[in-house]
Amino acid sequence: MSVLWLLVGCGGEWTTLHAVEPTLAKLDVDHDGRVTAGEYDRVTFSGPAFAKVDVDGDGALSSEELLTLVLHQDPQRFYQRPGQAQVVPPALPDPRTANVGWCVLESMRQEVLAANPGAVVPTADETWAAAQGGGPALLAMRDRLDAALVAEGLPVPPRR
Amino acid sequence: MFGWLLPQILACGAAKPASPSVVLVSLDTLRADRLGAYGNPDGLTPNLDRFARESVLFERAYTQATLTTPSHAALFTSRYPPEVFGQGKAAVLTASTPTLASVLGTYGYETAASVGGGELSPELGLDAGFGVYASTRGFDSLLHTVPPALGWLDQRDTTRPFFLFVHGYDAHSEYLKPTPYGYIQGDLGASGAGQDALRSGGGSSRVFDGLLLADGWPWQQVSSTWLRPRSPEARAELGALARGMQPAPVPFGDMDGAVLRHGYDGAVAYADTMFGLLMAALEERDVLDDSIVIVISDHGEQLGEDGIYFRYSGVDEATAHVVLMVRDPLGVGAGTRVPGLVDLVDLMPTVLEAVGATVPAGARGVSFGPALRSEPFPGRPFTFTVGGLSLRWASVATATGRLTYLGVPPGAAEAADFAATAQLPGPAFTVAEHTPDAERETLRSALVGVLRDVALPPGAVRGAPGPALSRELQQSLRDHGYFDVDEQ
Numbered sequence: 001m002s003v004l005w006l007l008v009g010c011g012g013e014w015t016t017l018h019a020v021e022p023t024l025a026k027l028d029v030d031h032d033g034r035v036t037a038g039e040y041d042r043v044t045f046s047g048p049a050f051a052k053v054d055v056d057g058d059g060a061l062s063s064e065e066l067l068t069l070v071l072h073q074d075p076q077r078f079y080q081r082p083g084q085a086q087v088v089p090p091a092l093p094d095p096r097t098a099n100v101g102w103c104v105l106e107s108m109r110q111e112v113l114a115a116n117p118g119a120v121v122p123t124a125d126e127t128w129a130a131a132q133g134g135g136p137a138l139l140a141m142r143d144r145l146d147a148a149l150v151a152e153g154l155p156v157p158p159r160r
Numbered sequence: 161m162f163g164w165l166l167p168q169i170l171a172c173g174a175a176k177p178a179s180p181s182v183v184l185v186s187l188d189t190l191r192a193d194r195l196g197a198y199g200n201p202d203g204l205t206p207n208l209d210r211f212a213r214e215s216v217l218f219e220r221a222y223t224q225a226t227l228t229t230p231s232h233a234a235l236f237t238s239r240y241p242p243e244v245f246g247q248g249k250a251a252v253l254t255a256s257t258p259t260l261a262s263v264l265g266t267y268g269y270e271t272a273a274s275v276g277g278g279e280l281s282p283e284l285g286l287d288a289g290f291g292v293y294a295s296t297r298g299f300d301s302l303l304h305t306v307p308p309a310l311g312w313l314d315q316r317d318t319t320r321p322f323f324l325f326v327h328g329y330d331a332h333s334e335y336l337k338p339t340p341y342g343y344i345q346g347d348l349g350a351s352g353a354g355q356d357a358l359r360s361g362g363g364s365s366r367v368f369d370g371l372l373l374a375d376g377w378p379w380q381q382v383s384s385t386w387l388r389p390r391s392p393e394a395r396a397e398l399g400a401l402a403r404g405m406q407p408a409p410v411p412f413g414d415m416d417g418a419v420l421r422h423g424y425d426g427a428v429a430y431a432d433t434m435f436g437l438l439m440a441a442l443e444e445r446d447v448l449d450d451s452i453v454i455v456i457s458d459h460g461e462q463l464g465e466d467g468i469y470f471r472y473s474g475v476d477e478a479t480a481h482v483v484l485m486v487r488d489p490l491g492v493g494a495g496t497r498v499p500g501l502v503d504l505v506d507l508m509p510t511v512l513e514a515v516g517a518t519v520p521a522g523a524r525g526v527s528f529g530p531a532l533r534s535e536p537f538p539g540r541p542f543t544f545t546v547g548g549l550s551l552r553w554a555s556v557a558t559a560t561g562r563l564t565y566l567g568v569p570p571g572a573a574e575a576a577d578f579a580a581t582a583q584l585p586g587p588a589f590t591v592a593e594h595t596p597d598a599e600r601e602t603l604r605s606a607l608v609g610v611l612r613d614v615a616l617p618p619g620a621v622r623g624a625p626g627p628a629l630s631r632e633l634q635q636s637l638r639d640h641g642y643f644d645v646d647e648q
Binding site: 013014015016018019020022023026027040042043044045046047048066069070071073074075076078079101157 | 203206207299300301303304314330336337338339340341342343344347359429430433436437439440441442443444448
């Protein structure tokens with residue numbers, strides 16, 4: 001987001017969490033700032049149970065949990081119609097996949113490990129911490145993984 | 161025309177293209193009146209509403225066809241649908257007409273499309289001019305079409321400008337979307353014909369005149385009648401046929417209609433979230449800083465207007481009025497609302513003007529660039545739209561009225577003379593209720609003019625026969641209610 005956008009009065013960056021936050025607010029029918037099991041159950045009919053969606057178990061649906069839910073329900077296949085074969089819903093994936101930066105780092109890490117299972121690379125938890133930290137932390141992790149890819153003779157993805 | 165040059169200067173010599181890139185997002189079947197930015201108070205579209213605040217919004221934009229394939233064909237070629245379709249079982253874009261992608265390609269743009277299959281399957285010819293045309297198997301969401309688009313963005317040549325087209329069927333039937341969107345507007349009761357229509361394949365396409373027709377109903381028997389259900393005789397004929405069918409149709413009342421509309425609104429909310437996620441992904445890649453982003457819908461949807469759901473017949477505000485918003489990377493014109501009439505065929509000349517390219521001869525569109533520059537912009541005197549699975553309806557609208565015609569098919573040599581001499585009012589015409597009587601002949605004159613422009617000489621045939629569609633595509637189209645795909 002260009003600084004110039006701030007000058008013309010349009011606010012903030014477009015982010016994945018911003019994309020779902022209005023939906024989360026709409027689910028909060030009692031406006032207490034928490035989307036609870038009751039509020040979730042009001043709008044679900046074939047989606048996963050609240051307990052599965054509430055990944056951190058705090059009793060409320062967060063933006064990250066809603067984003068994970070949205071990204072992992074296929075609108076073509078989420079609903080079993082009468083007469084259709086039972087479809088077993090997939091387990092909810094790692095909620096970190098909602099973080100694009102982490103996905104990039106993790107894909108690089110996996111690529112190194114696929115080429116050389118014995119390679120010394122950061123752990124997934126370390127890439128997650130770097131992605132959450134953003135900025136210098138993320139760039140430093142990116143440098144480490146670039147070097148690891150080069151060491152294995154693999155191409156380095158272009159930076160944007 | 162835009163302020164796209166300034167970021168290039170601020171980039172301090174980074175190797176960026178000299179022309180702005182263009183991202184065109186098509187949200188299939190999205191009624192303009194469902195967006196907050198177009199006046200809906202229900203809060204369904206916070207992401208699109210935010211985009212509107214960052215854009216120039218066209219309050220009265222119209223599609224040239226109320227079906228996906230011809231609408232996009234007109235958009236991509238700036239030609240009216242009767243001019244750009246060959247023969248064949250389904251409408252197929254003829255390859256000889258310059259497209260937005262092909263022209264941009266000649267100006268050094270990399271071009272790619274990621275579409276949701278179905279009516280935009282490459283078999284139907286809409287891939288013409290694109291360097292890359294990724295299509296899913298059928299009627300898919302942005303959830304499926306955005307990742308290939310991002311994959312292409314991530315590997316493209318960053319020294320060249322690009323044109324990226326992204327399309328999704330998120331607001332298309334089937335309306336019922338995953339949790340929490342399916343019932344985000346309320347379920348109004350857990351059973352009944354409305355719920356059956358909402359939860360069944362092609363449900364909305366099976367609602368007709370107060371009846372929900374059973375799955376497997378032999379549409380082909382009545383397809384020619386269905387083309388003109390607004391006539392009392394046709395409605396009576398079709399209603400009698402429907403009531404004689406087994407299993408018998410069930411009544412579809414006002415509450416059932418409300419259930420279906422709530423389902424559609426949930427699909428709109430889902431489309432909005434998917435759009436917001438797309439914007440976040442573009443932001444992540446710095447695309448928004450130096451690209452023009454355009455959001456359209458290709459047509460609307462009938463949601464009970466005149467007793468009809470889906471969009472098989474006629475042309476009206478519900479089906480022809482579409483979303484059109486243009487976001488300049490620097491925010492030029494942000495928040496401007498343009499009241500003048502524009503057509504989707506105007507988009508190609510506008511984009512080509514913006515990047516300094518020449519508009520091909522024969523283009524029907526006129527650039528709405530002045531509106532983007534906050535210059536005087538009166539808009540078109542009228543818009544032109546065709547409708548129906550066989551594109552036999554033709555409609556013109558002005559700022560105050562609408563006249564819709566069903567007679568000799570548009571494109572036939574005799575159509576203009578027929579429309580010029582047919583009784584008005586009469587069986588060939590439907591006049592929108594809000595139309596002043598004094599405007600009828602003005603609308604007829606505009607219609608006759610377009611019909612004359614697009615007509616072929618007697619006996620001539622436009623284009624070569626299109627290829628036979630694959631069985632898979634035919635079945636996919638039938639499954640989604642395009643019941644007479646065999647009879648095009």
